[in-house]
Amino acid sequence: MALLEVHDLVFLFPRAKTAVLDGVSLSVERGERVAILAPNAGGKTTLARWLAGLLPDGVLKAERGHVSMDGKDWTEWHIAERSAAIQYVGQVPSQQMTGCAFTVFEEIAFGPCNLALPEAEIRARVDEAMTVCNLRHLVDRDPFTLSGGEQQRLSIAAALAMKPRVLVLDEPTSNLDPESRDDLLAQLELLPGELTIVVLEVALRPSLALADRFLLLDGGRIAADGSALDVLTHPRCIETLGMTAITEAAWRIQGAGGWESGRPLPLTLDDALQTLKVPDAVR
Amino acid sequence: MLSVDDVTFSYVAGAPVLADIDFKVAAGEVVAIVGRNGAGKSTLLRLLNGLYQPETGAIIVAGNATSDTPVHVLARSIGTVFQAPEQQIFNPRVRDEIAFGPKQLGLTGAALEARVAEVLERIGLLAEADAHPLDIDQSARRMVAIGSVLAMQPPILLLDEAQRGLDKAAINRLSTIIETEKARGTAVILVCHDMDFVARQADRVLGLAGGRLAADLPTEAFFTDAELTASIGVEVPDVLALSAALGLPPALTPAAFAEAFMAREQA
Numbered sequence: 001m002a003l004l005e006v007h008d009l010v011f012l013f014p015r016a017k018t019a020v021l022d023g024v025s026l027s028v029e030r031g032e033r034v035a036i037l038a039p040n041a042g043g044k045t046t047l048a049r050w051l052a053g054l055l056p057d058g059v060l061k062a063e064r065g066h067v068s069m070d071g072k073d074w075t076e077w078h079i080a081e082r083s084a085a086i087q088y089v090g091q092v093p094s095q096q097m098t099g100c101a102f103t104v105f106e107e108i109a110f111g112p113c114n115l116a117l118p119e120a121e122i123r124a125r126v127d128e129a130m131t132v133c134n135l136r137h138l139v140d141r142d143p144f145t146l147s148g149g150e151q152q153r154l155s156i157a158a159a160l161a162m163k164p165r166v167l168v169l170d171e172p173t174s175n176l177d178p179e180s181r182d183d184l185l186a187q188l189e190l191l192p193g194e195l196t197i198v199v200l201e202v203a204l205r206p207s208l209a210l211a212d213r214f215l216l217l218d219g220g221r222i223a224a225d226g227s228a229l230d231v232l233t234h235p236r237c238i239e240t241l242g243m244t245a246i247t248e249a250a251w252r253i254q255g256a257g258g259w260e261s262g263r264p265l266p267l268t269l270d271d272a273l274q275t276l277k278v279p280d281a282v283r
Numbered sequence: 284m285l286s287v288d289d290v291t292f293s294y295v296a297g298a299p300v301l302a303d304i305d306f307k308v309a310a311g312e313v314v315a316i317v318g319r320n321g322a323g324k325s326t327l328l329r330l331l332n333g334l335y336q337p338e339t340g341a342i343i344v345a346g347n348a349t350s351d352t353p354v355h356v357l358a359r360s361i362g363t364v365f366q367a368p369e370q371q372i373f374n375p376r377v378r379d380e381i382a383f384g385p386k387q388l389g390l391t392g393a394a395l396e397a398r399v400a401e402v403l404e405r406i407g408l409l410a411e412a413d414a415h416p417l418d419i420d421q422s423a424r425r426m427v428a429i430g431s432v433l434a435m436q437p438p439i440l441l442l443d444e445a446q447r448g449l450d451k452a453a454i455n456r457l458s459t460i461i462e463t464e465k466a467r468g469t470a471v472i473l474v475c476h477d478m479d480f481v482a483r484q485a486d487r488v489l490g491l492a493g494g495r496l497a498a499d500l501p502t503e504a505f506f507t508d509a510e511l512t513a514s515i516g517v518e519v520p521d522v523l524a525l526s527a528a529l530g531l532p533p534a535l536t537p538a539a540f541a542e543a544f545m546a547r548e549q550a
């Protein structure tokens with residue numbers, strides 16, 4: 001049984017004429033790192049909310065289909081049970097702050113406190129989340145005085161402190177500088193292997209470091225599902241999301257007759273250095 | 284157009300987040316401000332638009348010192364698109380949001396309608412003019428925030444991570460907006476983590492590190508100084524790194540790289 005299962009999901013917002021999700025089916029296995037790519041207005045955040053169990057809610061429901069975790073439909077989960085199993089981090093970290101924490105420590109402790117965990121366990125969880133997200137030096141700061149990137153790390157830390165089995169991250173590195181991004185990714189790699197991560201992205205380059213399986217959400221459906229190369233060079237992906245700068249450079253060279261047509265286009269700088277056989281010493 | 288003279292600023296007394304900041308931006312220039320998280324980029328924007336006041340030094344915006352000009356007066360000269368569009372949108376329809384600024388400047392009737400229509404076209408939201416800004420997707424909302432500032436026709440435009448979360452069509456639209464503003468003589472200041480976007484759009488890069496202005500260089504000179512970019516904590520655009528590895532002339536864009544690559548192949 002897959003960990004997360006989306007089955008033929010059709011969803012419209014109230015008063016909308018067209019479905020934002022129009023028959024989405026996908027499954028995610030335990031421990032997978034999956035990136036779902038989608039153009040603007042492509043239903044990315046809506047699908048993220050369904051995956052994380054934030055939908056359906058009291059008002060918004062599916063026209064058809066359902067989403068389940070461990071084979072159990074989200075409608076059958078109690079909210080506390082679901083919060084401990086899966087966590088969602090949205091695009092705008094400042095909107096995710098509790099608003100009732102005076103320090104970074106309190107913000108991260110908010111979730112575990114609400115699970116009524118023993119104090120020592122709460123402190124240990126906050127400590128670990130601060131390490132993963134490099135927040136120790138900011139422990140006593142007011143969350144609303146942090147920079148955009150620091151707030152993004154804080155919202156991920158608050159999710160990690162719930163010790164979920166699945167993290168759903170909507171554009172998780174968009175505010176981060178390269179060092180913070182690489183540091184966070186390295187720390188996430190150190191977390192137990194059974195942690196499943198689903199990221200939703202519009203930017204191609206950051207998604208390459210985050211996942212090993214890629215899906216393209218286009219027109220409310222899954223248009224592609226496979227490796228980075230399969231999906232990032234899919235014609236619909238190129239049309240709606242463009243190419244990485246490296247892929248575009250190779251594609252232009254191909255157009256000018258300088259790149260054999262059967263040769264795969266590189267996605268990253270490393271791919272290009274390898275394909276063009278640049279010696280390690282020069283890299 | 285904009286002059287920052289020896290500016291220092293602290294949130295907590297005795298711990299300046301910005302010190303000795305000194306630069307100028309001319310009309311028609313596109314300048315990117317880059318640096319690590321917490322380097323003070325967004326703080327600097329809030330100093331430029333008068334939301335914060337420098338502790339020492341002075342900022343002159345289109346002839347007015349921010350220290351003795353009310354923010355609403357400065358807003359005629361310097362328009363800011365903040366990181367989170369939700370924080371600056373408050374009208375019930377997209378068209379009202381776009382019209383709000385010019386109305387405060389005294390524009391009415393046909394002139395106001397024409398201004399709103401022109402901006403809606405530029406941001407690609409003519410069809411969503413009557414939608415509630417919170418009912419449209421995040422990237423369209425970002426475009427509403429950009430449009431609401433463009434409608435004021437400020438001579439200085441500040442864009443804080445405006446490219447974030449935009450797909451190919453929206454990025455192309457934003458690039459066109461920046462290029463059009465540049466051609467009109469607007470000084471455009473970008474705060475941006477996406478170095479490919481900076482390489483494509485900016486004439487000059489200001490690098491912040493340790494609260495100081497560690498770099499003020501033309502874009503190519505900035506990105507080709509490896510020691511400097513590393514000390515500021517920014518990545519060099521991939522195509523530039525690839526051109527260096529292949530011994531090609533520095534290329535800031537895929538098109539420039541492909542051209543240099545083919546020129547060597549055909550030589």
